[in-house]
Amino acid sequence: MKPYESPEKYMTLPRQARGKLGSGGFFQHSTFIVWIPALAYALAFSLRTFQGPVVNHLEVAVPTPLARTFTYLADSPVPPGMRVLVPFGRRRVVGVALGPAQAELEAGTQLKKIEKILDDTPSYSETVLAIARWISTYYMHPLGEVLRTMLPASSEKVAKDLLALTPEGEQARSAASTSEGQFLKLLFGKKKTEMSYGAALGKSKRLAGEATIGSDAFTVRQLVKSGLVVKRRGSTMRAREMQTEEVERAPEPLSPAQRGVAPELRPAQRQAVDRICQALRPTRDGSPAAESKVFLLHGVTGSGKTEVYIQLIEEVLKESGHQALLLVPEISLTPQMTQVFERRFPGIVAVVHSAMTDIARWQELQRIRAGTARILIGPRSAVFGPFGKLALILVDEEHDGSYKQSTGLTYNGRDVAVLRGKLEKAAVVLGSATPSMESYQNALAGRYELLEMPERVTGRPLPEINIIPCEKKRGLGTVVKAHSARPHADDVQADERDDIPIDPKILEALEQNRLAGRQAIVLVNRRGYAYYLFSLQERQAVPCPNCSISLTLHARSTVLRCHYCDYKTTVERIVAERPGDTLIAVGYGSQKAEDCLAAKLPKARITRLDSDIVVDREVLPKVLEKFRRGDIDILVGTQILAKGHDFPNVTLIVILEVDQLLNLPDFRAGERTFQLIVQAAGRAGRADLPGKVLIQTVRAENPLVLAALEQDYKGFAASELKFRRAHEYPPFTRMIAIEINGPHKPRLETLCTQMERWQDELAVKQPNLAAKVRILGPSVPPIETIRGRHRRTVIFSSGDLQALRTVSQAFVTAFGKLPPKVRLRIDVDPQSLI
DNA sequence: AGCACGCCGACT
DNA sequence: GTCGGCGTGCTC
Ligand SMILES: [Zn+2]
Numbered sequence: 030m031k032p033y034e035s036p037e038k039y040m041t042l043p044r045q046a047r048g049k050l051g052s053g054g055f056f057q058h059s060t061f062i063v064w065i066p067a068l069a070y071a072l073a074f075s076l077r078t079f080q081g082p083v084v085n086h087l088e089v090a091v092p093t094p095l096a097r098t099f100t101y102l103a104d105s106p107v108p109p110g111m112r113v114l115v116p117f118g119r120r121r122v123v124g125v126a127l128g129p130a131q132a133e134l135e136a137g138t139q140l141k142k143i144e145k146i147l148d149d150t151p152s153y154s155e156t157v158l159a160i161a162r163w164i165s166t167y168y169m170h171p172l173g174e175v176l177r178t179m180l181p182a183s184s185e186k187v188a189k190d191l192l193a194l195t196p197e198g199e200q201a202r203s204a205a206s207t208s209e210g211q212f213l214k215l216l217f218g219k220k221k222t223e224m225s226y227g228a229a230l231g232k233s234k235r236l237a238g239e240a241t242i243g244s245d246a247f248t249v250r251q252l253v254k255s256g257l258v259v260k261r262r263g264s265t266m267r268a269r270e271m272q273t274e275e276v277e278r279a280p281e282p283l284s285p286a287q288r289g290v291a292p293e294l295r296p297a298q299r300q301a302v303d304r305i306c307q308a309l310r311p312t313r314d315g316s317p318a319a320e321s322k323v324f325l326l327h328g329v330t331g332s333g334k335t336e337v338y339i340q341l342i343e344e345v346l347k348e349s350g351h352q353a354l355l356l357v358p359e360i361s362l363t364p365q366m367t368q369v370f371e372r373r374f375p376g377i378v379a380v381v382h383s384a385m386t387d388i389a390r391w392q393e394l395q396r397i398r399a400g401t402a403r404i405l406i407g408p409r410s411a412v413f414g415p416f417g418k419l420a421l422i423l424v425d426e427e428h429d430g431s432y433k434q435s436t437g438l439t440y441n442g443r444d445v446a447v448l449r450g451k452l453e454k455a456a457v458v459l460g461s462a463t464p465s466m467e468s469y470q471n472a473l474a475g476r477y478e479l480l481e482m483p484e485r486v487t488g489r490p491l492p493e494i495n496i497i498p499c500e501k502k503r504g505l506g507t508v509v510k511a512h513s514a515r516p517h518a519d520d521v522q523a524d525e526r527d528d529i530p531i532d533p534k535i536l537e538a539l540e541q542n543r544l545a546g547r548q549a550i551v552l553v554n555r556r557g558y559a560y561y562l563f564s565l566q567e568r569q570a571v572p573c574p575n576c577s578i579s580l581t582l583h584a585r586s587t588v589l590r591c592h593y594c595d596y597k598t599t600v601e602r603i604v605a606e607r608p609g610d611t612l613i614a615v616g617y618g619s620q621k622a623e624d625c626l627a628a629k630l631p632k633a634r635i636t637r638l639d640s641d642i643v644v645d646r647e648v649l650p651k652v653l654e655k656f657r658r659g660d661i662d663i664l665v666g667t668q669i670l671a672k673g674h675d676f677p678n679v680t681l682i683v684i685l686e687v688d689q690l691l692n693l694p695d696f697r698a699g700e701r702t703f704q705l706i707v708q709a710a711g712r713a714g715r716a717d718l719p720g721k722v723l724i725q726t727v728r729a730e731n732p733l734v735l736a737a738l739e740q741d742y743k744g745f746a747a748s749e750l751k752f753r754r755a756h757e758y759p760p761f762t763r764m765i766a767i768e769i770n771g772p773h774k775p776r777l778e779t780l781c782t783q784m785e786r787w788q789d790e791l792a793v794k795q796p797n798l799a800a801k802v803r804i805l806g807p808s809v810p811p812i813e814t815i816r817g818r819h820r821r822t823v824i825f826s827s828g829d830l831q832a833l834r835t836v837s838q839a840f841v842t843a844f845g846k847l848p849p850k851v852r853l854r855i856d857v858d859p860q861s862l863i
Numbered sequence: 864a865g866c867a868c869g870c871c872g873a874c875t
Numbered sequence: 876g877t878c879g880g881c882g883t884g885c886t887c
Contacts, residue, residue, distance in 0.1 A: 086887095098887090099887040119865085119886085254874095
């Protein structure tokens with residue numbers, strides 16, 4: 030009997046077998062606690078019979094994209110939180126009982142009966158149900174789906190059909206001598222030998238419509254018939270275990286010294302621990318503190334946050350049964366990291382991460398549910414853990430973007446943590462060296478208590494940070510003129526024959542570092558999708574007059590546009606408006622820097638790590654391991670390299686494309702850049718081996734960069750908050766981004782016109798409401814199409830959350846019926862709008 | 864999102 | 876003829 034299998038499967042098993050599950054729902058606390066509400070509930074249920082038509086009517090949340098719940102008939106009362114098997118349409122699904130149905134039924138509705146109750150005790154506690162309800166409303170996501178995502182993933186993976194190249198097909202592709210072969214190359218790309226069948230259908234159709242490069246188009250059918258490809262039933266892919274997962278869980282016995290006389294705390298640490306402990310003090314009856322308190326722990330890199338966490342957890346453990354949750358960005362969730370806690374708290378730490386198999390994850394969470402584990406360490410989804418008595422939630426690196434889920438239910442683990450803390454009356458500690466503007470503003474406004482640890486306690490000195498100003502434009506890009514405004518590969522090359530993208534001083538430093546037997550990290554941006562126009566005179570990107578974010582420019586086009594508000598202008602116009610200025614089209618990320626490194630440092634062993642690879646559980650650990658072993662001299666990669674990993678032999682970190690990062694078309698560009706520099710500074714060197722950080726920029730006097738050099742968070746935050754306030758961005762407003770996407774561009778554009786009309790109507794019909802909410806777009810996002818689907822975004826923002834919700838909800842309802850194949854995505858508090 | 868129904872063009 | 880692709884409607 031495997032508990033992680035779908036309920037449908039185990040429902041067919043005899044009852045005794047089910048008993049082995051611990052006869053428990055997932056979120057249950059204990060049998061004792063649950064049965065009392067169950068009895069009270071039964072009483073209430075029967076009383077209802079006197080009141081009205083709700084007898085035996087049970088409200089059930091069903092996992093479906095429909096934004097509503099359903100009413101079923103139940104023979105006996107079903108306490109809220111129980112999972113139930115119900116008929117739904119022509120299938121059977123697992124829903125969650127919510128309570129007696131309150132809503133009036135439409136006349137003539139034929140109710141169906143619940144088929145089975147799947148739990149002996151509720152899977153979802155009252156508190157967890159309350160969290161689910163809040164999430165459902167706040168993130169505008171159906172309750173049934175929210176409840177489903179809260180449970181650990183079941184291993185049912187949909188077997189999708191695949192289209193695979195046959196050996197003949199592979200041959201035809203590499204030869205590319207036939208039109209079929211050429212078409213296969215377009216369809217599959219150069220290396221892949223299989224792709225999803227659905228994607229193949231769509232892509233082949235698109236290629237046929239595009240009247241492509243001379244080569245004929247074929248239908249998938251034709252290709253199958255000629256034996257070049259075969260349709261295959263997709264195998265159910267099982268998440269592969271990360272190698273590190275097998276790291277010995279029970280560590281070797283520790284000497285008392287090792288295990289743990291806690292290190293002497295510095296005053297700032299002591300003070301933080303004391304303040305938070307006050308909030309942890311349990312009330313008389315043994316339940317957690319009477320009131321939840323949120324702390325923002327702002328500690329510079331090396332200020333000893335981990336030790337503070339550990340001591341707080343120790344405090345929690347003093348109370349029988351009390352538990353603690355430590356949320357960590359996915360990327361930092363390494364065995365090295367968890368071992369620190371496992372050593373200090375042997376046997377009672379549970380760890381979950383996304384690379385685990387479902388069984389392993391289920392088992393870890395089971396330990397939390399049973400109370401045998403008292404500490405849970407995990408990424409954002411761990412915030413839904415099945416705690417009995419959660420007394421403390423720690424959110425490490427609270428500013429980290431990985432706490433935000435970007436697809437489906439777009440929740441932010443940090444924000445849910447704050448809510449859960451409130452509902453569970455647990456203390457919440459948000460820790461960071463560079464707090465998010467949201468949390469910092471909450472602290473300034475007194476909603477969170479700010480605790481500061483400005484002092485470094487670890488032996489590692491701050492590295493030397495140098496700005497390398499670029500006197501030349503350093504290969505930034507092409508100078509645009511009215512008559513040749515297009516950024517084009519040829520121009521770029523012609524222009525840069527003697528203008529390399531990396532300053533010789535940096536190349537020299539890299540070479541010296543290698544000769545000294547040390548390693549280096551070079552941080553670049555992800556390879557580019559667009560350009561911005563850099564004014565040499567103003568030393569900044571040409572911004573949108575409405576939104577103050579950089580205007581973007583695409584290759585082979587001279588149209589500059591704002592992807593927030595859809596403001597448009599042309600390069601010619603900008604050039605004409607700024608006589609005497611030099612304007613440069615700069616790509617946000619490029620291959621150039623890497624190529625230059627390889628060319629100028631032929632002896633160095635250089636490897637590139639793209640952030641796309643994070644998704645790939647195989648590559649990332651392998652490369653990092655190689656780097657750790659010293660088989661790589663220079664690791665070139667995106668921001669992820671600055672996070673989480675400690676490489677003791679890295680003494681030099683180079684940040685090459687700071688200007689591009691600063692000018693990303695996103696109101697958080699500055700915040701991200703600041704975080705990157707501070708993080709990098711925290712990673713270079715170690716106690717006996719001082720590190721160095723080099724920053725190449727065309728604008729050496731940039732106050733943001735200067736503040737980062739000084740680790741002056743407050744200075745940076747003050748100016749950043751000023752910017753946010755002036756332009757009505759978060760944290761001074763809330764934002765909801767709605768994306769529509771679909772394969773037919775004209776259809777999407779028609780829809781956009783309707784959306785504009787809707788806005789006009791709102792302004793007329795409800796002027797008061799409309800005045801409170803800023804609506805930008807529909808506009809074209811910087812990445813216009815993803816996997817053949819065109820995209821448009823509408824951004825709602827307001828300082829009045831109620832008004833924002835009302836307007837967004839009205840909008841979503843108005844466009845509830847979408848044209849064929851068009852999908853709508855809602856992102857509440859979007860983390861990135863690209 | 865599933866799932867079924869019904870319509871239509873194209874391949875045995 | 877029928878098989879598969881695709882738009883449409885429904886889910887207590
Ligand atoms: Zn704009």
